[in-house]
Amino acid sequence: MINIVWAIVFVLVAPVIGGLVVGIDRKITAHMQGRVGPPILQPFYDVGKLFEKEQTVVNETQIFYAICYIIFMIFTGALFFAGGDLLLVIFALTLAQVFLVMGAFAANSPYSYVGAERELLQIMAYEPMVILAAVGMFVATKSFNVSEIASTTIPVVLLLPGIFLGFLYVLTIKLRKSPFDISTSHHAHQEIVKGVTTEFSGPSLGLIEISHWYETVFLLGFVYLFFGFNPLIGVAAVIIIYLLEILIDNTNARVKWQLVVKSSWLIAAVVSVVNLAALYYLSGGVP
Amino acid sequence: MEGGYLVQTTQLLIFLILFPLIAAFFLLLAKKDFERAWIVKLSALAIGIASVYLLISTYNKGALLMSAIPAEPTGIVMFILGMLIAVFILYLGIVYKKWLVVALILVQSAVMLYFELVFAHSVHVQSNMFMDEFSIIMALIIGIIGSLICVYSLGYMKFFHEHHPEMPDRRPWFFAILFLFLAAMFGLVFSNNLIWVYFFWEVTTLCSFLLIGYTKTEEATNNAFSALWMNLLGGVAFAGAIIYLAMFGNGIMGMTDLLASGKIIALIPAALIGFAGLTKAAQLPFSSWLVGAMVAPTPVSALLHSSTMVKAGVFILVRLAPIFQSTVTGYMIAMIGVLTFLIASGIAISQSNAKRVLAYSTIANLGLIVACAGIGTYEAIWAAILLIVFHAVSKSLLFLSVGTVEHRIKSREVDDMNGLIVRMPKIAAMMVIGIAGMFLAPFGMLISKWAAIRAFIEIPYGFLFVIILAFGSAMTIYFWAKWMGKIISVTSDSKNIEGEVDHSEWAALVSLAGLSFITTLVFPLLSTKLLEPYLMANYGHVAQLSQDNIIIMILMLLLLIILPLSILIPQRKHKHVAPYMGGRTTTHDMRFSGSLGVQKKTVLSNYYLHEYFGEKKLRTAGIWICSAIIGIMFVATALRGVFL
Structure with missing residues (x-):
């Protein structure tokens, strides 16, 4: 069931793809704002520069948490692409995320502290929808294994239209895009004091940046699962959805955390109740 | 060979139930710190070893029903003890004017008295005790975690009384009840006869009541009574289940028989016992007693929350699960x-x-x-x-x-x-x-x-x-x-x-x-x-x-x-900077000058x-x-x- 080759491919290729996605994202964003924008390889130059800088810390434990964050983020993605159990993937993601939050808490600094609390609010906001997306996929395909969900011939997205929309809603949170970038933003242009990452600098900030690339690829992989029945449609859908996220990012102002939590929960509850109720009803009460 | 195994296991179960009782008795007598420390440590060790030995000796052997222990006179002894507990609770209820407790204990005792007089002789349980893998798991939890908590209490309670001289030092009593609690829990998980289960159930209610009220402050007393009435309400339901079974259950009174009897007979008593389980497991609407129990010394909370009391509630629910x-x-x-x-x-x-x-x-x-x-x-x-x-x-x-x-x-x-x-x-x-x-x-x-x-x-x-x-x-x-x-x-x-x-x-x-x-x-x-x-x-x-x-x-x-462990790897020292404070000058312990030159300390609080x-x-x-x-x-x- 677990395919080690795919895991290794993910570990090696994902940062390249992730970095390119971010580079393209910045280019498109710039064009939307009437700017020329940086070269597409700019994210790699940025991270390269971060690693050349001197490591300054508030205390040494921050580096430990940054390393744990990237290790478990890679672990999450590798497990996902190896075709592992989707729920276990989600739990590993939570573990990785908690390490980032701990890194922010560890600095004992007001700005990163607020960032950490808000990051936790974000986790609380998206977690139910992500778990329920996995549950929806199980109901649709009778399996939690990514390998089986990805290779199914069942048009998952047609069975889970509500859950798919709900997942797209929280995807904006996960990609750290406006209007839901309440703990730290995807782009540097918005502020210098960037929430959870305030006290990270130099190489440790570089690690967090690379983790974000890994995470982006993993999330796009998750989106693909809804379209696994047809790889062509799947890849097209992933591209369209990412473009949509860029559009949303550039046309919305950041909202308050209250709205993020409330709206994500409301949407998660409504779409999953309606969607799952329909699926259970159609299959006579049991999945 | 098989018979020997059965006898041996039966003896082990009885040891697990009775040994903490003996320890409790000696703890009641021990007035010196070091005596108490030795009794607690050795008993905890003995209980821990016995529960592990139970696991090893019954390894791969499956469930066992034990009919060696006769229902009488054990049943009579339990009935008398139960009535004594009822009188004790009744007395406290009247002294503290907790009329709800008084009413509940009266109802409960009346039901049990009625049962004893009218039905007890017609009920016959083949095997009063039993043991299966689930009981062993519970025994390990009680025997290892429960004992560890008792050992921990030694240090904690010493410190507690050194720093709260205003509280009466009733440590002999405290430790005796801790061990009584363990005994009752062992009894609960090994009993097959529902009347026995009920008896141990009531003992855990009593123990938790006494431990929550240990400090005798007004808050502690009130919360202890609040825990008591909720658990007594569950006890009334449990007694109701016993009466129901006696009246309509064709003399079924063993847990295994109840599970085997099918949903038609078993559902109503299972619902009643399940209700008792909900009260003991502090489920809504009965959750407040467990929160109130926080006034007790911390080891008590640890015991109530991890290895005893609430676990008794979920234990009984999981046991009855096939019926549900x-x-x-x-x-x-x-x-x-x-x-x-x-x-x-x-x-x-x-x-x-x-x-x-x-x-x-x-x-x-x-x-x-x-x-x-x-x-x-x-x-x-x-x-x-x-x-x-x-x-x-x-x-x-x-x-x-x-x-x-x-x-x-x-x-x-x-x-x-x-x-x-x-x-x-x-x-x-x-x-x-x-x-x-x-x-x-x-x-x-x-x-x-x-x-x-x-x-x-x-x-x-x-x-x-x-x-x-x-x-x-x-x-x-x-x-x-x-x-x-x-x-x-x-x-x-x-x-x-x-x-x-x-x-x-x-x-x-x-x-x-x-x-x-x-x-x-x-x-x-x-x-x-x-x-x-x-x-x-x-x-x-x-x-x-x-x-x-x-x-x-x-x-x-x-x-x-x-x-x-990567922290152990020697690293070059990194440059340390103060946390970002919006550009203000900050001292290293996070003090900064506020308006009018007042030094302020940074305080961070959770959401x-x-x-x-x-x-x-x-x-x-x-x-x-x-x-x-x-x-x-x-x-x-x-x-x-x-x-x-």
């Missing part, structure tokens, strides 16, 4: 459980007192166990028993570390634990392990939650349970992570104030932290050797995790063990979100909803009982 399976009664119990999980997790977010956070988290996790028991499929029961095990380990570790911290920083507030990793590194590490054990992969609680999700999906319209669980689970991440963040904040100017931790406290903490890792590591073994035979015998199916997933979990666990997760609002809603569901449960049970 796919009935309206079962679904209603499951709904109460999962709603309790959701609501209690929400309330925990708004709590700033560490012990109250722990209390609400216990209520929430018990809710999950109750939900699994109500659903009653083999997968759900697999999840339920794992939850019982892992929760006992992590929660006792957390309570005991909070107790130790509380004595040093003189506070139970989560916000006061800022920078604990600097001030008390060793205990902070224990706490972090405990918290991680409660909500992070790959530790046991998360495995169990995962199993619960899978179990819920499979039942008719189970998506409702899954959705509630998903939301509750998101809330647990929030309140645990923000607490953990407080602990691991590095306040570089704080001093290490850990000092000398009492060696008995230390021994218990280290053992429990070790158990957190060991239980997660050996969990596949626990599953194949104990859980699967139990499920096979009772449900004809086994639940398990796939090999791949187990390997991945162990990989994660090893990563989590290895990564912290508690009272507006959304306020205790009062959520609890009131929970009480109403869950009371209504209990009502529906009884109506549905009665209808089914009448029409089928």
